Amino acid sequence: MKKATIQLETLSCPSCAQKIENAVKALNGVERESVKVLFNASKVKFDFDEEKVSVADAEKAIAALGFEVKGSQVKN
Amino acid sequence: MQRFILSKKKQIMLISGISIVVAFISKLGFKNEVLAVWSLAVASIMGVAPIAIQAYQALKVKVVSIDLLVTIAVTGAFLIKNLEESAIVTFLFLFGAFLEQRTLNKTRSAIKELTEMAPESALKQMENGEFVEVKIDEVAVGDVLLVKTGAKVPVDGSVLSGEGYINEASITGESLSVGKEKGANVYAGTILENGTLQIVADRVGEDTTFGRIIELVEEAQDSKSKAERFIDRFAKYYTPAVLVLAFIVWIFSQNIELAITILVLGCPGALVIGVPVSNVAGIGNGARHGVLLKGSEVVDDFSKVDTIIFDKTGTLTMGKPKVTEEEFYAEDVEEILAYLASVEKESDHPLAAAVVEYIGETKLYPVEKTLVIKGAGVVAQVNGRRVAVGNVALMERENVLLDEKARAGIARFEANGNSLVLAAIDSELKVLLGIRDQIRPGVKEDLQRLKKLGVKNLVVLSGDNQGTVDLVARELRLTEAHGDMLPKEKAAYVEELIAQGHTVAFVGDGVNDSPSLARAQIGIAMGGGTDVAIETSDVVLMNSDFRRLPHALGLAKATAGNMRQNILIAVGVVLALLASLIFSEWMNMSIGMLVHEASILAVILNGMRLLQYKLRH
Structure with a gap:
């Protein structure tokens, strides 16, 4: 299990946060309970299994919703 | 394509706005109906594109969003050829979102300043x-x-x-x-x-104190109170419910106009954003003033506090004892102090440190033999003389005669709340020192401010003897004082007060008092930015600065009040809109959207006031 933090463009609607949360949760290999969208900080945090999914996959899923990804960090 | 449209939202908003102006000028000024219709159609179609895309993306991840309500409403208006409505509603929705983003950034500015450091x-x-x-x-x-x-120091x-x-x-x-x-x-x-x-x-990085503070504040700003979680759940079902309601109205009344108006009026806008906005601005204000409030639950509890319990040493007092009174029983003061300093330099007792600091620069003699007598003091051979430094019990043990003057001095020093250090050379009493922990400057005024903010009980708990604690309590005008308490007893006392129905905050240094900090509804740590304090408490006063406590409480109250105001504005607006739809003639989609966007801006601006919050003296 690794911990990822993805920095997004500034989020301005709370429903955006919910969209992103659902999109990341839907990825196979992402720990569902761990997904947290920090609305004010415009960050997404989650735990994931690096053998099943990568941070790039999550970034792609978020970008597909129309949100710009500014950067990401992975910690063990 | 989708992304291109979304990235050009601002331009689309501008074009749609200009088209609407063109339409009205050509219609009213030149009586040119055809150009007006075309302009409005352009404004509607362009304007609805980004909204529809967002609605579609949300649906893909199973979220019924406001965008969907607006898209359906605008499409409906377009189909029944009410182009004025469809154009104006899309423009207002886009323009509102634009303003929201601008103002929201302002409410987040405090934390942004922090991360940019x-x-x-x-x-x-x-x-x-x-x-x-x-x-x-x-x-x-x-x-x-x-x-x-x-x-900047990088790590x-x-x-x-x-x-x-x-x-x-x-x-x-x-x-x-x-x-x-x-x-x-x-x-x-x-x-x-x-x-x-x-x-x-x-x-390095997130593990540094600074990194952790940022992480903590970010998490706090997004943490949700019970009320907020309720609103979130509510909004999740509310939006689809509005959709269903509009559909039912349409089926029964066959009135598309009415159905789509309900869609717009029912948007939950201000309700979802009102509370987070107060929260982010309030916690941001705290972060700027050295007060870390860990989330909106904490803000809510803290705003209701009626009892604050203080640890004494290190919280109300400096935690650094100082010599405050002295009495000599011999003439050769300098010589006495030289012997005293020589012995005390060897000791690591906190009172000894106070004595050494008080004496300052002096001649030192070599210390030959030292004997520590537990709970009494030290006896040493210095320069061939027998020096005893300690309490009254040690003097009695050493057969030092305490005359009437000495006994009177001892009684007087004790009554003033001092701990005593006596020194005898060759079994003759030479000096009596009174050592006392200093009350932090300004604490008295700060406690009065807390009272003014509505805190009824100010209690001090301490492991020190009751006499010392009473003295501090009297000087600071506290409502209750309990001495001789072990950490376990303090925690039990906190629980007892909570059981009596009080909302209790405990202020401690975050190390010795962790059981009490954890038991109290609000644990407030006077942390010099230490990890333990940051982790275990609900509120952290940076740099152990007591002066920040009244600000923290005032801010919590202001933030909680601000949230209530925002909920009131949001709910009030939706109710007023629905009522006027039923009871008045003039209500339509455009007015509904205008009022909605205005109410969203109103709650954001209201939240922004918290950034400026300062405690009035």
Whole structure:
């Protein structure tokens, strides 16, 4: 299990946060309970299994919703 | 394509706005109906495109969003050829979203200022010994770094060489700069005001104190209170419910106009954003003033506090005892002090440290033999003479005669709340010192401010004897004082008060009192930015600054009040809109959208007031 933090463009609607949360949760290999969208900080945090999914996959899923990804960090 | 449209939202908003103006001029000014219709159609279609895309993306991840309500409403208006409505509603929705983003950024500005203070690069020593500028991510624990005047300290570490003055405001909130030399600890995000330092990295990135503070504040701003979680759940079902309601109305009344108006009026806008906005602005204000409030639940509890319990040592007092009174029983003062200092220098007892500091520079004699007598003091051979330093019990043990004057002095010093240190040379009493922990400056005024803010009970608990505690309580006009308490008993006392129905905050140093901090509804740590304090408590007063406590409480109350106002505005607006739809003739989609967007801006602006919050004296 690794911990990822993805920095997004500034989020301005709370429903955006919910969209992103659902999109990341839907990825196979992402720990569902761990997904947290920090609305004010415009960050997404989650735990994931690096053998099943990568941070790039999550970034792609978020970008597909129309949100710009500014950067990401992975910690063990 | 989708992304292109979304990225051009601002331009689309402008074009749609201009088209609407053109339409009205051509219609009213030139009676040109055809151009007006075409302009409105352009405005509607262009305007609805980004909204529809967002609605579709939300649906894909199973979220019924406001965008969907608006898209259906606008499409409906378009189909029944009510182009004025469809154009104006889309424009207002886009324009509202634009303004929301601008103002929301303002409410987040406090935390943004904080994150922007994070260091981005460092001068790292390479293998050839030279310092090269590298990105902060490339710095690892153990690296040697160079910090020049005016630069930010990039990591938590310790000084290897050099000296300088550092402004630690970003960590402690204290604006006075602090001198640093070899061996001193330095913290990431602080600024070297002058001098040059070489430091070795102990903690980097998110593990630094600064990194943790940022993380904590970010999490706090997004943490949700019970009320907020309720609103979220409510909004999740509310939006689809509005959709269903509009559909039912349409089926039964066959009135599309009415159905789509309900869609717009029912948008939950201000309700979902009102509470987070108050929260982010309030917590942001705190972060700027050295008060860390850990989330909106804490803000809510803290705003209702009626009892605040203080630990004495280190909280109400400085935790640094000082000699406050003295009485000599012999003439040769300097000689006595030299013997006393020689003995006390050997000891690590806190009272001994106070005595050494009080004596200052003096002649020192070699100490030959030292005997520590537990709970009494020290007896030593100094320069061939027998020196005893300790309490009254030690004097009795050493057969030192305490005459009437000495006994009177002892009684007087004790009554003033002092701990006593007596010194005898060759079994003759020479000096009596009274040592007392100093009350923090300004504490009395701050406690009065807390009372003014509505705190009914101010209680002090301490392990010290009841006499000392009573004295502090009387001086600070506290409502209750309990001495001789073990940490376990303190925690039990906190529980008892909670059981009686009080909302209790406990203020302690975050180390000794962790059971009480955890038991109280609100644990407030006077943390000098230490990890333990930051982790275990609900509220952290940076730099152990007691003055921040009234501000913290005032801010919590203001923030909680602000949230209530925002909920009231949001609910009031939806109710008023629905009522006017039923009872009045003039209500339509455009007015509904205008009022909605206005109410969203109103709650954001209301939340922004918290950024300016200051406690009035």
